[in-house]
Amino acid sequence: xxxxxxxxxxxxxxxxxxxxxxxxxxxxxxxxxxxxxxxxxxxxxxxxxxxxxxxxxxxxxxxxxxxxxxxxxxxxxxxxxxxxxxxxxxxxxxxxxxxxxxxxxxxxxxxxxxxxxxxxxxxxxxxxxxxxxxxxxxxxxxxxxxxxxxxxxxxxxxxxxxxxxxxxxxxxxxxxxxxxxxxxxxxxxxxxxxxxxxxxxxxxxxxxxxxxxxxxxxxxxxxxxxxxxxxxxxxxxxxxxxxxxxxxxxxxxxxxxxxxxxxxxxxxxxxxxxxxxxxxxxxxxxxxxxxxxxxxxxxxxxxxxxxxxxxxxxxxxxxxxxxxxxxxxxxxxxxxxxxxxxxxxxxxxxxxxxxxxxxxxxxxxxxxxxxxxxxxxxxxxxxxxxxxxxxxxxxxxxxxxxxxxxxxxxxxxxxxxxxxxxxxxxxxxxxxxxxxxxxxxxxxxxxxxxxxxxxxxxxxxxxxxxxxxxxxxxxxxxxxxxxxxxxxxxxxxxxxxxxxxxxxxxxxxxxxxxxxxxxxxxxxxxxxxxxxxxxxxxxxxxxxxxxxxxxxxxxx
Amino acid sequence: xxxxxxxxxxxxxxxxxxxxxxxxxxxxxxxxxxxxxxxxxxxxxxxxxxxxxxxxxxxxxxxxxxxxxxxxxxxxxxxxxxxxxxxxxxxxxxxxxxxxxxxxxxxxxxxxxxxxxxxxxxxxxxxxxxxxxxxxxxxxxxxxxxxxxxxxxxxxxxxxxxxxxxxxxxxxxxxx
Numbered sequence: 017x018x019x020x021x022x023x024x025x026x027x028x029x030x031x032x033x034x035x036x037x038x039x040x041x042x043x044x045x046x047x048x049x050x051x052x053x054x055x056x057x058x059x060x061x062x063x064x065x066x067x068x069x070x071x072x073x074x075x076x077x078x079x080x081x082x083x084x085x086x087x088x089x090x091x092x093x094x095x096x097x098x099x100x101x102x103x104x105x106x107x108x109x110x111x112x113x114x115x116x117x118x119x120x121x122x123x124x125x126x127x128x129x130x131x132x133x134x135x136x137x138x139x140x141x142x143x144x145x146x147x148x149x150x151x152x153x154x155x156x157x158x159x160x161x162x163x164x165x166x167x168x169x170x171x172x173x174x175x176x177x178x179x180x181x182x183x184x185x186x187x188x189x190x191x192x193x194x195x196x197x198x199x200x201x202x203x204x205x206x207x208x209x210x211x212x213x214x215x216x217x218x219x220x221x222x223x224x225x226x227x228x229x230x231x232x233x234x235x236x237x238x239x240x241x242x243x244x245x246x247x248x249x250x251x252x253x254x255x256x257x258x259x260x261x262x263x264x265x266x267x268x269x270x271x272x273x274x275x276x277x278x279x280x281x282x283x284x285x286x287x288x289x290x291x292x293x294x295x296x297x298x299x300x301x302x303x304x305x306x307x308x309x310x311x312x313x314x315x316x317x318x319x320x321x322x323x324x325x326x327x328x329x330x331x332x333x334x335x336x337x338x339x340x341x342x343x344x345x346x347x348x349x350x351x352x353x354x355x356x357x358x359x360x361x362x363x364x365x366x367x368x369x370x371x372x373x374x375x376x377x378x379x380x381x382x383x384x385x386x387x388x389x390x391x392x393x394x395x396x397x398x399x400x401x402x403x404x405x406x407x408x409x410x411x412x413x414x415x416x417x418x419x420x421x422x423x424x425x426x427x428x429x430x431x432x433x434x435x436x437x438x439x440x441x442x443x444x445x446x447x448x449x450x451x452x453x454x455x456x457x458x459x460x461x462x463x464x465x466x467x468x469x470x471x472x473x474x475x476x477x478x479x480x481x482x483x484x485x486x487x488x489x490x491x492x493x494x495x496x497x498x499x500x501x502x503x504x505x506x507x508x509x510x511x512x513x514x515x516x517x518x519x520x521x522x523x524x525x526x527x528x529x530x531x532x533x534x535x536x537x538x539x540x541x542x543x544x545x546x547x548x549x550x551x552x553x554x555x556x557x558x559x560x561x562x563x564x565x566x567x568x569x570x571x572x
Numbered sequence: 573x574x575x576x577x578x579x580x581x582x583x584x585x586x587x588x589x590x591x592x593x594x595x596x597x598x599x600x601x602x603x604x605x606x607x608x609x610x611x612x613x614x615x616x617x618x619x620x621x622x623x624x625x626x627x628x629x630x631x632x633x634x635x636x637x638x639x640x641x642x643x644x645x646x647x648x649x650x651x652x653x654x655x656x657x658x659x660x661x662x663x664x665x666x667x668x669x670x671x672x673x674x675x676x677x678x679x680x681x682x683x684x685x686x687x688x689x690x691x692x693x694x695x696x697x698x699x700x701x702x703x704x705x706x707x708x709x710x711x712x713x714x715x716x717x718x719x720x721x722x723x724x725x726x727x728x729x730x731x732x733x734x735x736x737x738x739x740x741x742x743x744x745x746x747x748x
Contacts, residue, residue: 070736073714074592077656081595196743203745233736354744355731361742395713395732400706409631409696409705410689414639421730422743 018261022299026050027565029285029301031271031316034116035550036534037307038249039164042256043558044305045263049565052299053257054269054287056308057112060084060119061240062250068240072396075239084120084240086112090450093311094457095498103444103457108499110309114267115250117309117501118547122237122364122390123218123246124430125170126545127161127181127552129372130154135540139374142382145463146339146435150539151511151520157552158184160559164551169224169247172216179211179369189222191215192230196356197389197425198366204483205368215364215388218247218547227251236363237392269297272453274304274320274329274530282530288451303529303561303570307554310340310503310535310546314441315456317507330524330532333514336507337442339435340460341541343502346470346494347427348477349391350486351404355422358393365389371476372543381468383432385543387477391426404490425481429473430544433497434463435505462496470494504546507536521564522557529570533557589717593655600654607650615653615661619679620668621646626681627671627701628708630692638725640708648711648720649704660703667700 020026027049030037037053045051058081061067069075069082078084086109095106111117131138133150141147162185164170172187191214194202201212219230219241230245244251257263268290275283275298284300306313314337318328328336358365368387376382399417402408404424406416439461443454462470474491481489510516513525518537524530533554535546542549564570593601604614613621628640628649653661671680674691683691695701711720713727715734721727727734741747 069588069592071588071592071715071717073656073710073718074589077596079592079595082592193740193742194746195740196745199745231736232738232740232742234738235736352745356743356745357731358743359732360738361740395727395730396710398730399709399713399726409692409708411633411635414632414635414637418637418729421732 017258018264020050020052020264022297025300025302026052027301028303028305029054029299030305030307031285032116032307032309032312032534033114033254033265034111034249034307034309034534035118035547036554037305038115038253038257039551039554040305040307040533040558041263041265042253043555044562045257045260047562049262049562051257051263052301053263053265054271054285054299055114055265055267056270056290057114057267058083059267060113060115060250062114062254065240065244065251066242068242070233070235070239070242072235072394076396084111084113085109092447092449092455093499094444094447094455096457096459097461099438099459103459105447106458106499108311108456108458110311110501110503113250114265115248115254118218118248119240119250120238121501121547123362124364124388124545125165125172125216125218125548126386126543128154128542128549129181132540132542139376139382142434142465144436146437148508148510148515148539151509154181157556160552160555161548163555164548168218168252168551169220169227170216170218170548171221173213175213177211177369179372180213187216189220189224192217192219192221192362193232195358195361195365195389197358200352200356200425200484201366201368201389201480203485204480207483208480210480211369212366213369215362215367217362217364219362220245220247225252230362232361234359234361234363235394270451271308271316272319272451274306274316276320276322276324276329276527280324280527282527294451303531303565305531305533307532307534310506311441311456311458311499313532313534313536314506315443318443319453325526330507330517330526330530332526333517335437335515336517338437338440339505339508340439340441340458340503341433341435341505342458342460342497342499343541343544344431344433344462344466344470344497345429345544346431346474346492347429348474348481348489348491349404349424349426350481350484350489351420351423352425352486353423356425357422358391358425359422363390363392368480371473379472381465381472383434383466383469385429385431385469385473386545387473387480388428388430389425390428391424393424404488425484425486427477427481429477431466431469431473432543433466433541435508435540436463441506458499460497467494467496502535502544502546504535504538504541507532508539509537510539521560522553531557531561589715597655597658600658603654604651613650615650621650623668623671623680624649624704626679626688627692627704628711630688631705631708632712637729640712642722643712643720643725644722645708645711645720648714648718649707651719652707652710657707663699663703667698667704670695670698670700
């Protein structure tokens with residue numbers, strides 16, 4: 017791999033190597049620019065993915081070097097429901113490895129629908145919420161969705177339906193198998209007149225671009241993929257960036273500040289070398305691309321306070337960190353007479369799409385979502401969570417555990433969440449992380465409208481499981497979002513510097529050589545499946561940025 | 573303790589397991605290896621091991637099908653407590669005191685079964701019991717190379733096939 021000296025003024029410094037950062041690194045490196053990627057996580061099994069363990073126990077208690085998600089004991093964060101509360105230690109966690117969250121995610125890769133880009137104009141706003149039009153349209157983004165799907169490797173059905181975003185090109189590989197849950201979905205759908213489709217997934221079902229097909233091992237979400245079938249950034253993008261000879265990926269590099277000069281431009285970033293006694297290093301760069309995820313990106317901007325940027329970098333609007341959407345879910349479970357063996361195959365199964373569009377009049381709330389057959393039931397997880405309606409231990413536990421094994425179907429829903437100014441990421445005034453930096457503080461309470469949505473989807477899940485013939489059905493209790501890997505909205509994109517953080521090309525309004533390319537720039541959250549939109553936005557941003565750099569609009 | 577139950581297989585831990593333990597808890601693994609050499613336990617005294625054996629045998633009893641005892645759960649927990657579950661040692665140490673107070677100092681396993689169940693029901697919401705319960709479950713369903721789930725008996729009971737390579741149809745409902 018190409019190595020750069022920290023004193024070398026590289027063209028682009030990319031912070032984060034997940035869905036956004038990896039696309040930026042690859043596209044900019046291919047365009048011939050010098051690129052350094054700083055990733056706070058380790059390497060995982062980058063380049064030797066066959067070594068990813070499928071052992072459930074060691075996956076629960078990973079070695080520090082094998083961690084694929086953040087360690088909440090060191091990456092401490094706090095949580096509160098509203099600004100009136102004192103925040104307590106939280107459990108927010110996200111992908112933390114070269115490749116970011118894409119290394120371990122379920123892989124759902126739905127596009128936003130065309131009308132999700134101009135909801136304020138099309139459906140209207142709602143008092144007290146931040147529903148706003150995006151500064152770009154679906155038509156502008158569509159070619160980049162297609163590019164992302166083909167470069168990354170997305171499997172899915174090729175169906176034309178108003179419930180699915182229109183596509184200029186079909187998916188490059190066929191969809192995942194429907195599983196028994198998909199067949200049961202279809203049984204319910206036939207009675208209830210619903211639309212069932214296989215999931216759209218960043219998991220290849222045939223050999224593609226030198227990678228092997230999914231072997232349906234079932235140890236999926238939360239695990240690295242040993243066949244490289246999951247199209248993570250670490251297998252589908254970063255190796256191409258590296259192969260240009262222009263890009264250095266530096267793992268274990270935890271950024272604490274984006275530095276600026278007297279003119280208000282970024283000059284690079286200061287980071288801790290986690291594997292070198294946390295030595296501080298300053299990497300010089302002409303342009304900084306921030307892609308640390310929807311929660312770490314605003315935190316880093318707020319940490320990068322200076323005399324010139326007293327409210328935090330790029331925050332003259334005061335809205336860095338605000339309009340956080342972490343995503344709502346909820347679902348239900350049913351028992352069937354015969355084995356489904358849901359532990360086999362990709363964790364995310366078929367989807368029911370009929371409730372994706374808005375139907376405020378019909379349902380009494382704004383938004384929508386996808387019902388998904390999804391419930392990982394690996395052996396330890398199944399044993400610990402236990403059978404339904406049974407004792408927690410003893411003869412009754414054992415009997416029910418064995419009787420119910422493999423007969424359960426679970427539904428998980430991915431539901432819209434309104435952007436609210438009061439939901440935010442900021443810096444905890446007291447708690448520090450293991451590096452002595454102010455901990456991330458998450459403040460969030462969903463709008464009552466969204467909780468109506470959660471209850472609606474839970475009720476629908478019950479109805480669908482009953483229609484599918486479940487002998488017993490039980491629902492999740494409705495619960496509000498707390499954190500997690502789908503964080504969006506905290507550096508929203510817009511034309512007005514007073515009400516947005518970045519412009520339509522992801523450039524910070526306040527800092528001409530700072531770009532934010534991750535879930536932070538999403539204006540509205542879609543149906544809680546952010547990754548494909550982040551990838552598409554990144555391909556678009558990279559193309560623009562490479563052009564701007566060549567024409568001197570960004571000084572390289 | 574029967575000789576069979578003491579075959580906790582420290583030395584035959586799968587390569588990946590041994591590497592995982594050695595990377596994270598080298599002292600724990602060394603202690604476990606030394607203990608096996610001496611035919612004993614790394615964390616438990618013999619009396620404590622007998623108490624955990626009795627508890628786990630009530631948590632996942634042996635009936636027509638084997639239970640926690642046949643899965644070698646005690647050995648699994650003993651190794652756990654000097655490695656990945658080190659942070660739970662205090663819960664056990666304190667828990668033995670609580671258990672002894674409840675049994676009047678008699679070994680749990682020496683009491684009639686109904687009395688054992690009643691006694692454990694009385695403490696089922698304590699951190700000690702909950703931890704033993706969870707560790708028992710892990711010992712039943714973690715991969716055998718970690719010392720429990722002997723002969724994959726836990727996996728067999730819940731119909732888990734560990735071949736990690738499947739083709740659809742996967743279940744009864746997606747068959748064409």
